[in-house]
Amino acid sequence: xxxxxxxxxxxxxxxxxxxxxxxxxxxxxxxxxxxxxxxxxxxxxxxxxxxxxxxxxxxxxxxxxxxxxxxxxxxxxxxxxxxxxxxxxxxxxxxxxxxxxxxxxxxxxxxxxxxxxxxxxxxxxxxxxxxxxxxxxxxxxxxxxxxxxxxxxxxxxxxxxxxxxxxxxxxxxxxxxxxxxxxxxxxxxxxxxxxxxxxxxxxxxxxxxxxxxxxxxxxxxxxxxxxxxxxxxxxxxxxxxxxxxxxxxxxxxxxxxxxxxxxxxxxxxxxxxxxxxxxxxxxxxxxxxxxxxxxxxxxxxxxxxxxxxxxxxxxxxxxxxxxxx
Amino acid sequence: xxxxxxxxxxxxxxxxxxxxxxxxxxxxxxxxxxxxxxxxxxxxxxxxxxxxxxxxxxxxxxxxxxxxxxxxxxxxxxxxxxxxxxxxxxxxxxxxxxxxxxxxxxxxxxxxxxxxxxxxxxxxxxxxxxxxxxxxxxxxxxxxxxxxxxxxxxxxxxxxxxxxxxxxxxxxxxxxxxxxxxxxxxxxxxxxxxxxxxxxx
Numbered sequence: 021x022x023x024x025x026x027x028x029x030x031x032x033x034x035x036x037x038x039x040x041x042x043x044x045x046x047x048x049x050x051x052x053x054x055x056x057x058x059x060x061x062x063x064x065x066x067x068x069x070x071x072x073x074x075x076x077x078x079x080x081x082x083x084x085x086x087x088x089x090x091x092x093x094x095x096x097x098x099x100x101x102x103x104x105x106x107x108x109x110x111x112x113x114x115x116x117x118x119x120x121x122x123x124x125x126x127x128x129x130x131x132x133x134x135x136x137x138x139x140x141x142x143x144x145x146x147x148x149x150x151x152x153x154x155x156x157x158x159x160x161x162x163x164x165x166x167x168x169x170x171x172x173x174x175x176x177x178x179x180x181x182x183x184x185x186x187x188x189x190x191x192x193x194x195x196x197x198x199x200x201x202x203x204x205x206x207x208x209x210x211x212x213x214x215x216x217x218x219x220x221x222x223x224x225x226x227x228x229x230x231x232x233x234x235x236x237x238x239x240x241x242x243x244x245x246x247x248x249x250x251x252x253x254x255x256x257x258x259x260x261x262x263x264x265x266x267x268x269x270x271x272x273x274x275x276x277x278x279x280x281x282x283x284x285x286x287x288x289x290x291x292x293x294x295x296x297x298x299x300x301x302x303x304x305x306x307x308x309x310x311x312x313x314x315x316x317x318x319x320x321x322x323x324x325x326x327x328x329x330x331x332x333x334x335x336x337x338x339x340x341x342x343x344x345x
Numbered sequence: 346x347x348x349x350x351x352x353x354x355x356x357x358x359x360x361x362x363x364x365x366x367x368x369x370x371x372x373x374x375x376x377x378x379x380x381x382x383x384x385x386x387x388x389x390x391x392x393x394x395x396x397x398x399x400x401x402x403x404x405x406x407x408x409x410x411x412x413x414x415x416x417x418x419x420x421x422x423x424x425x426x427x428x429x430x431x432x433x434x435x436x437x438x439x440x441x442x443x444x445x446x447x448x449x450x451x452x453x454x455x456x457x458x459x460x461x462x463x464x465x466x467x468x469x470x471x472x473x474x475x476x477x478x479x480x481x482x483x484x485x486x487x488x489x490x491x492x493x494x495x496x497x498x499x500x501x502x503x504x505x506x507x508x509x510x511x512x513x514x515x516x517x518x519x520x521x522x523x524x525x526x527x528x529x530x531x532x533x534x535x536x537x538x539x540x541x542x543x544x545x546x
Contacts, residue, residue, distance in 0.1 A: 134470075136470075138467075138468040209444065209445070210367075210445065211443065212443060212444040213442075213443060213444070214444060214446060214468065214469060215467060235365055236365050237365065237367070237444070237445050238363060238366035238367045238444070238445035238447060239445065240363075240470060240472075240473030242470035242472050242473045243444065243473065
């Protein structure tokens with residue numbers, strides 16, 4: 021098989037090869053390269069950004085790759101339908117059909133498995149299970165010990181719970197909220213061999229709870245890993261002046277600064293589009309209101325400094341923002 | 346001759362107590378004991394009660410800090426005759442230690458480097474180990490030619506203890522080996538050397 025990528029290309033045209041309804045609100049999509057050949061190599065924990073044309077708008081959402089790292093004939097993602105968000109997941113669920121073409125970015129891994137670790141605790145909440153599926157597969161292939169703790173809302177919500185249980189048996193622990201089952205986190209944190217790494221993906225509250233409990237149990241920061249992609253929050257429209265490009269764009273109510281800038285033909289660098297990676301960090305020249313930092317990348321002092329903004333998820337409260345772009 | 350600004354040159358940020366640790370595992374050599382005293386003396390009493398201190402007087406041989414360390418009333422204090430025996434004991438503890446154990450290392454650079462090697466070999470992240478350099482600036486050197494180690498080097502260049510080549514002591518550091526690199530200084534004209542200076546007293 022030959023590589024289908026031109027060198028330097030970051031966007032890969034793909035065809036939707038399969039769509040499977042996994043649970044009430046989750047669908048799995050299989051993307052094959054339009055040009056044939058194989059997809060680029062990735063490692064467990066990686067994500068791609070899927071680009072979609074929704075009406076006149078171009079939406080780009082990050083999704084974790086969940087397939088086996090040894091199967092490069094296609095990428096697989098699972099998408100939770102969130103009706104009250106900005107439409108990417110609803111579009112994938114309701115409008116995308118087998119045979120349609122989309123574009124995915126080359127994979128980026130902000131949540132890699134620490135290869136020197138001795139043991140791995142994977143904790144997932146809801147759709148946060150997707151990177152863990154790739155991790156469990158990779159760790160199994162590497163013969164590294166792991167356990168997977170997966171919490172979800174109710175019996176209908178546990179996407180892949182049965183498959184994982186069947187494949188990994190006692191390594192998989194399931195917790196169903198509606199049955200009042202909770203991850204026994206404190207006990208879990210207390211009894212792990214030195215060199216254990218913990219990975220958590222899920223809702224923000226759960227991630228904070230797990231990380232905070234880990235720190236309080238004396239786990240070093242270096243052994244606690246999390247990933248969460250934020251959808252850009254909505255807000256009042258405002259205008260953005262791109263000082264170097266000499267352009268002015270309007271950021272709509274349900275649009276991110278990055279999306280508005282892209283629509284004007286300027287292409288700032290980005291990787292995750294979810295406030296996690298830091299790639300789209302942009303210098304603020306001036307702002308007539310206050311910056312609303314929604315990312316979890318900037319350090320508190322950088323936020324307060326009002327000189328930097330992550331344009332993928334952050335906004336301003338005000339009417340005019342001037343950026344060094 | 347010493348090229349500065351080499352990024353691999355380790356930085357020791359000092360012993361800072363992790364208040365959340367279930368257990369403190371402290372490897373300490375010579376004057377490093379003073380860093381442990383500075384960390385634990387002002388700390389709440391339960392800090393020492395959770396501490397295992399592995400101590401060898403090595404570098405500070407004329408002064409023995411064992412008595413001062415004992416006055417901290419640590420959970421466990423193990424005086425050991427040499428760095429090598431301490432490293433073996435450290436390995437023993439790390440084999441069975443649980444998450445929640447925080448590792449601290451204090452002493453000369455050569456000691457920190459070797460204890461860190463043991464930690465790294467036990468899947469501990471480099472950045473999670475808290476270190477403080479106390480005592481002599483003497484360096485542990487690896488000869489890049491014969492790969493032999495020469496300990497306690499205080500001079501700007503030194504003959505390799507193994508192959509005898511005259512080695513320039515560099516800032517270039519190997520975390521894996523726990524040693525600075527020594528490179529032949531007189532390859533062009535053997536024996537033609539600048540005067541050696543004591544720069545790591």
